[in-house]
Amino acid sequence: MNLRPEIxxxxxxxxxIRGAADSNQNLYLPNKWTEQKTRQVxxxxxxxxxxxxxxxxxxxxxxxxxGKVSVVGDFGESKFEQGFxxxxxxxxxxxxxxxxxxxxxxxxxxxxxxxxxxxGINHSNYQMTPNLSTLLMTGDNGQNRVKVQNGLIKYQNDxxxxxxxxxxxxxxxxxxxxxxxxxxxxxxxxMSMDMMTLHFQYIEQNPAVKKIPVVYxxxxxALTGIIARFNCNPCVGYWYLYWHDLWLNNKDLKTIKKNExxxxxxxxxxxxxxxxxxxxxxxxxKKLGKNVxxxxxxxxxxxxxxxxxxxxKTYPTRIVVQGQLLNDRNSKYxxxxxxxxxxxxxxFASNTVKTGANPTNVAIIDPAVGHPxxxxxxxxxx
Numbered sequence: 001m002n003l004r005p006e007i008x009x010x011x012x013x014x015x016x017i018r019g020a021a022d023s024n025q026n027l028y029l030p031n032k033w034t035e036q037k038t039r040q041v042x043x044x045x046x047x048x049x050x051x052x053x054x055x056x057x058x059x060x061x062x063x064x065x066x067g068k069v070s071v072v073g074d075f076g077e078s079k080f081e082q083g084f085x086x087x088x089x090x091x092x093x094x095x096x097x098x099x100x101x102x103x104x105x106x107x108x109x110x111x112x113x114x115x116x117x118x119x120g121i122n123h124s125n126y127q128m129t130p131n132l133s134t135l136l137m138t139g140d141n142g143q144n145r146v147k148v149q150n151g152l153i154k155y156q157n158d159x160x161x162x163x164x165x166x167x168x169x170x171x172x173x174x175x176x177x178x179x180x181x182x183x184x185x186x187x188x189x190x191m192s193m194d195m196m197t198l199h200f201q202y203i204e205q206n207p208a209v210k211k212i213p214v215v216y217x218x219x220x221x222a223l224t225g226i227i228a229r230f231n232c233n234p235c236v237g238y239w240y241l242y243w244h245d246l247w248l249n250n251k252d253l254k255t256i257k258k259n260e261x262x263x264x265x266x267x268x269x270x271x272x273x274x275x276x277x278x279x280x281x282x283x284x285x286k287k288l289g290k291n292v293x294x295x296x297x298x299x300x301x302x303x304x305x306x307x308x309x310x311x312x313k314t315y316p317t318r319i320v321v322q323g324q325l326l327n328d329r330n331s332k333y334x335x336x337x338x339x340x341x342x343x344x345x346x347x348f349a350s351n352t353v354k355t356g357a358n359p360t361n362v363a364i365i366d367p368a369v370g371h372p373x374x375x376x377x378x379x380x381x382x
Contacts, residue, residue: 013126016136017086018071018079019152020144026066027147028139029088029131031114035060041101058100062110064090069119069135079155080162086121088135089113175205189231193224222268229273234315235308236275240265242304243272246293255292262288278305 001007020027036059043054067090074083093110097103116123120131128136137145173179184199185191197213204210213220230237247263247270250256256263262284265272271284281301291297 010126013128013132013136014084015155016148016152017069017121018155019148019150020069020136021071021079021086021151022155022158023147023151024068025147025151026068026092027088027135027144028066029119029135029144031064031067031088031090031112031118033062033064033093033112033114035062035095039100056100058102059098060095060107060110061098062093062095062107062112064093064110064112064114066090066092067114080159084123086116086119087113088119177206177209178203189227191224192228193221196220196224226273234311238308238311239275240272243270247272253294255289255294259288259292281305 002011036057038055038057040053041056043052046052067088069086069088071079072083072085073079073081074085075081090112091109093107093112095107095110097105097107118131119135120129120133122129135144136148139145180203181199184203185196193213200210200213226240230240243263244265247256247265251260251264261267261269262271264270271281274284276284278301285292285297293300
């Protein structure tokens with residue numbers, strides 16, 4: 001849109017106005033203003049002979065000829081900041097009184113600041129109105145134009161220096177770590193290891209940063225593997241968060257601390273990475289000890305699997321084989337099968353029981369990871 005002719009025209013007018021401001025010269029543009037004032041004047045004497053005064057209202061009709069243009073941003077700290085607030089200040093006002101006891105008295109050197117409207121500036125379109133044309137071009141038999149052009153050259157030189165300075169700052173910031181890193185890598189939970197490697201290879205400039213995928217290859221493969229598993233299905237994500245939270249807030253308990261490898265998500269053997277059904281979960285925990293989650297272990301598991309059941313119903317899975325939809329429960333999770341018909345899933349709830357205690361879904365599909373083997377290998381490389 002910035003290349004449209006009308007936008008270019010408006011931009012040029014704004015730059016000429018900035019040139020008028022940077023000229024720091026008095027520019028010819030007549031303006032008028034009537035000032036209303038009051039003063040105390042003599043009103044004779046009272047009954048006791050004391051002098052009296054009364055308030056008198058009078059007017060001064062001011063004529064202004066030449067003033068200086070000012071353009072400031074919204075914060076007034078730099079002419080290159082956001083905002084385009086324009087005014088024109090005069091100090092050459094000549095005024096004549098009227099309507100009072102001193103009508104006809106002349107005043108000089110009047111000060112007055114006029115806003116953009118009095119200068120003929122319409123911020124909605126920047127059309128070349130008569131007042132604006134006088135200010136930027138024809139005023140003082142063309143002397144305004146010369147002053148504005150000189151100011152425009154100064155503004156453009158200042159802008160070029162400012163741009164160069166900012167570019168240097170941005171360059172070194174970007175050299176340390178590119179701005180795109182935060183959008184493409186840091187805030188992108190769908191980033192694969194291959195895509196990440198390409199980013200560091202071709203986008204990042206800092207040699208030390210470019211080596212990150214090489215130096216931390218094992219850690220990053222494990223991390224992207226965890227994220228891919230987490231994203232494959234809401235039930236899998238909830239499973240991970242539950243056990244992660246359990247470890248984070250209960251790792252000081254004796255039974256949890258004793259089985260750190262089984263509960264700490266920092267361990268590849270953690271239950272957080274092993275979604276399973278209710279019966280399998282109980283058998284897994286039983287091997288670790290009696291009621292390792294506390295005396296209310298059964299109650300906790302009941303609530304846990306009941307919530308998984310709710311999530312599974314809210315986000316059911318659709319399985320597609322050779323373009324044919326096998327089951328459709330209005331889900332956005334569409335998962336194709338292998339050519340040989342073997343489904344790509346993790347046995348998350350293969351041993352289901354009644355609703356309220358266990359999830360009713362029989363499988364959690366894992367399109368991003370493929371199958372458990374792909375998941376286990378990067379985890380073991382931590």
